[in-house]
Amino acid sequence: MKPWIIFGDSHAGVLARAGAERGDGLFAGGPLMGGSNFYLGRLAAEGGRWVAAAGFEDKVGQFLAAAGVPDFESCAGRLLISLGFTTGPLFNDRRFANDNAWRSFFRGPVAPPNKAYLSTGAMHRIMRDAQAPILDLYRVALAQGWLAAAIAAPPPPSDMAERYGRALTYELHAAFEAPLRALLAAEGLPIVEVPEETIEPGGGLRPEFVGVDGFHGNQAYAHLMLDRTLALLGRPPETA
Amino acid sequence: MPSVTPYSDMPARAFWRTGAGPRTPEQMEHLSDCRARLTPDAVVATAGSCFAQHISRRLRRMGFNFLDAEPPPPWMNAAAQRDFGYGIFSARYGNIYTSRQLKQLLLETLGTFVPAERVWETDGRFYDPFRPSVEPQGFESAAEVLLARDTLLRGVRRILKTADVFVFTLGLTECWRSREDGAVYPTCPGTQAGAFDARRHEFVNLTYGEILADMRDVIRLLRRRRPAMRFILTVSPVPLTATASGRHVLTATTHSKAILRAVAGQLTDEFDFVDYFPSYELITAPSFGGRFYAANKREVTDEGVSVVMDLFQREFCAAPAEARPATPAPHPNPAGEAGADAICDEMVLDFYARR
Numbered sequence: 001m002k003p004w005i006i007f008g009d010s011h012a013g014v015l016a017r018a019g020a021e022r023g024d025g026l027f028a029g030g031p032l033m034g035g036s037n038f039y040l041g042r043l044a045a046e047g048g049r050w051v052a053a054a055g056f057e058d059k060v061g062q063f064l065a066a067a068g069v070p071d072f073e074s075c076a077g078r079l080l081i082s083l084g085f086t087t088g089p090l091f092n093d094r095r096f097a098n099d100n101a102w103r104s105f106f107r108g109p110v111a112p113p114n115k116a117y118l119s120t121g122a123m124h125r126i127m128r129d130a131q132a133p134i135l136d137l138y139r140v141a142l143a144q145g146w147l148a149a150a151i152a153a154p155p156p157p158s159d160m161a162e163r164y165g166r167a168l169t170y171e172l173h174a175a176f177e178a179p180l181r182a183l184l185a186a187e188g189l190p191i192v193e194v195p196e197e198t199i200e201p202g203g204g205l206r207p208e209f210v211g212v213d214g215f216h217g218n219q220a221y222a223h224l225m226l227d228r229t230l231a232l233l234g235r236p237p238e239t240a
Numbered sequence: 241m242p243s244v245t246p247y248s249d250m251p252a253r254a255f256w257r258t259g260a261g262p263r264t265p266e267q268m269e270h271l272s273d274c275r276a277r278l279t280p281d282a283v284v285a286t287a288g289s290c291f292a293q294h295i296s297r298r299l300r301r302m303g304f305n306f307l308d309a310e311p312p313p314p315w316m317n318a319a320a321q322r323d324f325g326y327g328i329f330s331a332r333y334g335n336i337y338t339s340r341q342l343k344q345l346l347l348e349t350l351g352t353f354v355p356a357e358r359v360w361e362t363d364g365r366f367y368d369p370f371r372p373s374v375e376p377q378g379f380e381s382a383a384e385v386l387l388a389r390d391t392l393l394r395g396v397r398r399i400l401k402t403a404d405v406f407v408f409t410l411g412l413t414e415c416w417r418s419r420e421d422g423a424v425y426p427t428c429p430g431t432q433a434g435a436f437d438a439r440r441h442e443f444v445n446l447t448y449g450e451i452l453a454d455m456r457d458v459i460r461l462l463r464r465r466r467p468a469m470r471f472i473l474t475v476s477p478v479p480l481t482a483t484a485s486g487r488h489v490l491t492a493t494t495h496s497k498a499i500l501r502a503v504a505g506q507l508t509d510e511f512d513f514v515d516y517f518p519s520y521e522l523i524t525a526p527s528f529g530g531r532f533y534a535a536n537k538r539e540v541t542d543e544g545v546s547v548v549m550d551l552f553q554r555e556f557c558a559a560p561a562e563a564r565p566a567t568p569a570p571h572p573n574p575a576g577e578a579g580a581d582a583i584c585d586e587m588v589l590d591f592y593a594r595r
Contacts, residue, residue, distance in 0.1 A: 010584035013591035030591050034584030039315070062592055086584075116394070117387040118313050120380040122324050126315045216587055 003028040004148065004229070004236045005067045005075045008082035009035035011153045011216060015082060016066070018222035026236065027080075027226060030066040033059050035086045038134055045136035048143065072146060078236055079146045080192070080229060084134040084180045085153035087173045127176050135183055142187050149233055150184055151192045151225060154217045158204030170203040192229045263527050265547040271522065272551075273508075274515050276470055277558045278405060283307050285330035285403035289337045289411025291476040291519065291540065293328045298549040302557065306330070307403055310395035325374035330403070331395030334371035337411040339454035339503075340424045340446060345370070346461045349396040355423040359385045360434035367433035369425055378433065400465045408458075409519075410500040411476040413446045414484060414492070428484070443484045445496075451503045459511065471514045472556065473504040477523035479538050517556060519548045 006016045006029035019027025032043060033056065042053040043060075050072055052060045069075055141147045155161075161169040184191055198209045198221055209221040217225070252258035253270050260268070278284060278299075285307045286296045299306045312326035325332045336342050347353035360367040365378025366385045371392070379385045399406075416428045419442050430436035446454075463469050475497060483492035501520060508516045523532045523544050530537065532544025540548075 010587035013587045017591060017594075031588045033588055036584065066592070116310070116313075117384075117391040119324075119375055119384050119388055121375055121377050122313060122316065122320070125320045125324070126313065129317050129320055130315060213587065215584075 001025060001238060002078060002236055003068075004080050004233070005029040005069065005078045006080050006082065006151075007032065007063065007067070007075070008151070009033070009038060009086060009153070011035075011086060011151075012082040014211065014216050014219070014222045015080075015151065015225055018219050018226055021219070021223075022226070026230065028067050029080075030063055031082075032063045035083070038083060038137070039130035041133040043137060044133060045140040048140055050137060050140060072141075073144070075146050077145060078148055079141065080149050080151055081138075081141065081147055082151040082153060083137065084131065085150075085177055087156060087176045123172075124175070127172070128179075131176065131179055135179060138180065138183060142189065147189055148236075149190045149192050149229065150180075151229065152194050154194055154205045154209070154221065155199065155203055157210055157214060158200065158202060158207075159214070161202070161204055166202055190232055192225060192232055195224050195228060198224060260525060260527055265522065265528070265551070268522065268525075268527075268551070270555075271518050272516065272555045274517075274556050275512060276515070278304060278556055279558045280304055282404040282470075283402050284405045284407060285309070285399045286407045287329050287333065287336050287342060288407070288409025288474070289476040289478070290335050291411070291478055292407065292409035292474070294545045294549055295407055295409070295474070295552065296327070296329055298552065302553065304557065307399060309398040309402075310392060323376050325371070330399055332371070332374055332392055333396070334374050335411070335426055336408075337426055338413065338415045338424060338446060339410065339451045339458065340415060340417075341370070341426060342408065343454045343458050343461075344424060345396060346400075346458060349393045349400065350461070353423075355418070356421045357418055357423065357440075358389070360429070362433045362435070365433075369429070369434060370423075372427060372432040372434070400462065403462075403466060403469060405470045405472060406462060407472045407474070407517075409474045409476050410451075410504060411478070412480065413451065413496040413499050414480070415444055415446065416484075417442050417444045445485050446499075448499045448502055451499060452506055455503060455507055459507070459514070463513075469513070471507075471511075472517050473507060473514060474517045475500045475504055475520040477520045477532075477540060477544075481538070515556070517552060519552070522548050522551060 003025055004019075004027050006012050006019060006027055008031060010031050012029065013031040016027065016030040019029075032038075037043070037056070042056045044051050044053065050060075064070065064072075067075065072079075138147075138150075155173055156169055158166075181191070194205075198206055198217070200206045205217060205221070209217055209224075211218040211221075247254070251270070280303060283305050284299055286292055286299070296306060307330045308327055310326065310331040312321045312324075316324070316326065321327050325334055328334075329336075333345060336345065344353060344355075348355070355370070357369055359382040360369050360372065361382070362378065366380070366382050367378050368374065368385050368389055375388070379388065415424045415426075417424045419440055424444070425441075428436060429441050459471060462471075477497075479493040480489055480496060483489045485492045485495075487495065497520065504516045507514045522528075523540055524530075532541055532547065533539065534541050
């Protein structure tokens with residue numbers, strides 16, 4: 001039996017570890033690199049392929065070995081992709097969060113003294129530019145028929161949201177995801193959504209599902225996501 | 241036998257045939273009279289018309305201590321930085337074409353001038369009248385315009401506190417002015433944003449005396465806070481796009497450039513801490529037959545910029561410092577501050593380490 005292959009950012013690491021713990025051979029794969037590297041185009045869509053930037057080729061090899069496949073083409077129809085749903089690397093960047101650094105609209109409409117102001121337009125441009133290489137990766141994978149589903153990432157943790165302003169944090173998170181969700185909806189690719197039971201009323205991940213680093217989901221969360229994936233997709237196709 | 245005259249012992253550069261006749265740019269030696277070369281540790285601030293941005297870029301590339309008092313936000317890539325006016329000059333003030341604009345910015349920074357017209361609204365977007373191009377689609381609200389301007393003025397205050405050398409490129413004599421409070425705009429209201437209203441806006445072509453007075457005020461204001469500050473003045477070789485003077489654009493251009501060049505020369509003669517960098521002469525010299533102008537005979541080609549900046553490097557800069565990247569790295573993490581991207585990288589490493 002060929003397994004579902006989990007691929008993507010750091011959240012894929014949590015999921016793939018849970019998949020290995022199941023011991024049923026239904027899931028393989030792993031993360032490629034942290035989400036910020038995808039925003040920076042270190043895996044790029046070029047000529048209908050995914051191409052790693054110089055210095056990042058070994059990460060592709062590492063992933064393929066974990067997935068047990070020789071190349072991305074061999075993942076056809078089995079790739080579960082966790083990518084483009086996390087805003088943490090952007091908004092939790094300490095240079096945004098640091099009190100001595102930026103005060104932008106996502107931290108409230110009034111900038112206190114001694115904070116640089118980041119305009120709404122600039123913030124949206126940053127998000128758009130970060131999302132663009134990821135959308136290109138999706139387009140290639142969709143055209144090649146590699147993808148079985150996308151897997152959403154947990155929302156920003158509550159403590160991070162509190163730091164920036166809860167409503168604005170989740171508003172920005174939604175704004176960041178919107179183009180990707182629109183693309184996937186247009187292409188008819190299913191999304192494994194974060195289970196409602198893991199989300200607290202304020203919009204963050206419930207503490208019992210937050211990993212030790214305070215940012216990723218924990219194993220309980222990951223197992224829930226995999227169960228949800230199987231409920232949505234069933235067992236991996238034998239002939240894929 | 242020819243008699244000895246004051247010209248007898250003059251150097252080659254004093255004669256057109258040997259100094260400026262048919263030559264390559266590299267053969268143009270000792271074109272300037274720089275009195276103090278830039279050292280890598282000197283904090284250099286830049287401002288001026290669009291041609292001045294080449295100086296910023298070259299200084300950065302050469303590893304000089306270019307002051308970026310309003311650095312770009314984290315995660316903003318190089319293209320977006322350019323579009324939003326980050327890193328082009330020492331703060332995000334956009335092009336400062338006239339002496340009056342520069343003086344006005346300093347007075348505003350010091351709190352002695354507050355323009356009456358602070359926000360323009362065009363098609364539901366909001367613009368800063370004094371730098372309408374720094375926000376490509378305009379700001380979302382009038383409040384944003386003012387908040388962003390506060391940030392700009394804080395950057396200019398940092399220039400006032402820390403710059404050792406101020407490089408300013410004089411671009412234009414013509415400008416548009418508010419009839420209400422005399423505030424000058426970088427562009428005519430209604431061209432990039434805002435709306436032109438002849439009852440509120442008037443054309444002014446600054447005279448030699450006005451520009452000289454403005455620049456003396458600028459120097460005084462800056463040196464009051466930084467008594468040892470030095471100045472490098474240049475004149476943009478880029479002709480006027482259009483003139484509102486009623487003259488032909490060619491004669492208006494020569495009129496404007498002649499005044500700016502004369503002011504720069506006067507200030508250089510007047511103050512021993514002011515140097516003039518002859519970018520204007522290098523681009524417009526008959527020796528080069530206009531070859532440094534693009535097809536539209538207005539914009540300067542990359543080759544022309546390179547020739548000018550090579551001269552700047554040769555004649556104005558001490559030994560170059562270790563090269564620094566021309567633009568900031570997209571997302572360097574400050575030392576000792578692990579952001580979420582570091583946490584994510586750690587997660588990936590951990591996944592493979594424990595397999």
